[in-house]
Amino acid sequence: MTFGQKLAWDDTVLPFQLDASDIRGRVARLDGVLDGILKQHNYPLQVEALVAEMALLTALIGQTMKLRWKLSLQVQSDGPVRMIATDYYAPEAEGEAARIRAYASYDADRLTDGGAMDQLGKGYFAVLIDQGEGTTPYQGITPLNGVSLAESAGAYFAQSEQLPTRFSLSFGRASFPGGAESWRAGGIMIQHMPKASPFVAKAKAEAEGAVLAAADLVDGEEGENWNRVNILLDTxxxxxxxGPSVPPTDLLVRLFHEEGPRVFDSTTVRFGCTCSEERVRQSLSIYSAKDIARMTTDEGLVTADCQFCSAHYELDPTTVGFEAKEASNG
Incomplete structure (x- = not known):
């Protein structure tokens, strides 16, 4: 795929509502965000694809976060890719950009020639929401279903939130004329707020030992609306x-013009990491001088690397740990 210059709707998430169907959703386009995330590591192609999909899901789900809230998605598996972790930091203030970071942990010698999902074994998909200091983080998990990360995310919303949810995603390498390849991603998320009896559906699913799906949560007119919008999304x-030729607003009109689409203010997203020397010092503040000595390298330094952005920190061991702080305060 070959594309031209960067577009105004790249690295944005546009929320919308379908008034005729009581369905809400979001359209995301990621460009520079993925470059920022993936250039930090030399991932194999299958791992890059998984990280790109997780970053896109994070942007779509995270857009609902209130100011200064944090959303984390995580996949744990017993396959070659052991873990994928992403963070979404909501804007600090109205009009500012949200920030996303992501990384993957994998066993290179266990990777296969199969597709991206073949690198994940049995495991789970987890969502963590942190509302800030003084609150208890919320966490929900659902088993990986082996189809796609998007399908696992939809299963999470059905099972843990009782919200019929579907993702339609696309991502891959693209190239500018005469330029190097880079990753682009785009997707649509739709979600129906259930008015029926989701807890009855959940109880039935649990009794049968099954995982809830979106279709289990809607019936009657709501079910018809949900099915109709899904058929439209299939197109x-x-x-x-x-791609660059269809703005998100035009795409919504093309897909859902009879559903009364209405858009709201978009959110800009960018790659951003929160690591810092101060945070490293804080994480080491629980250790004694004896513990710090065990962490000291032959060069006489305590080192730390950020898994998200690959930043490298080198600290004087006499300046870290709770005993060093006590000495400096005395």
Missing amino acids: VEELELI
Whole structure:
């Protein structure tokens, strides 16, 4: 795929509502964000694809976060890719950009020639919401279903939130004329607020030992609306999701014009890491001088590397740990 210059709707998430269907959703386009995330590591192609999909899901789900809240998604598996972790930091103030970071942990010698999902074994998909200091973080998990990370995310919303949810995603390498390849991603998330009896559906699913799906949560007119919008979403094309020729607003009209689409203010997203020397010092503040000595390298330094952005920190061991702080305060 070859594309031209960067567009105004790259690295944005646009929320919308379908008034005729009582369905809400979001359209995301990621460009520079993925470059920022993936250039930090030399991932194999299958791992890059998994990280790109997780970053796109994080942008779509995270857009609902209130100011200064944090959303974390995590995949744990017993396959070659052991873990994928992402963070979404909501804007600090109205009009500012949200920040996303992501990384993956994997066993290179266990990677196969199969597709991205073949690198994940049995495991789970987890969502963590941190509302800030003085609050208890919320966490929910659902088993990986082996189809896609998007399908696992949809299962999470059905099972843990009782919200019928679907993701349609596209991502891959693209190239500018005469330029190097880079990753682009785009996706649509739709979500129906259930008015029926989701807790009855959940109880039935649990009794049968099954995981809830979106279709289990809607019936009657709501079910018809949900099915109709899903059929319309099935018509979306890959280039409409990630390509430069169709703005998100035009895409919504093309797909859902009879559903009364209404858009709201978009959110800009960028790659951003929160690591710092101060945070490293804080994490080491629980250790004694004896513990710090065990962490000291032959060069006489305590070192730390950020898994998200690959930043490298080198600290004087006499300046870290709770005993060093006591000495400096005395």
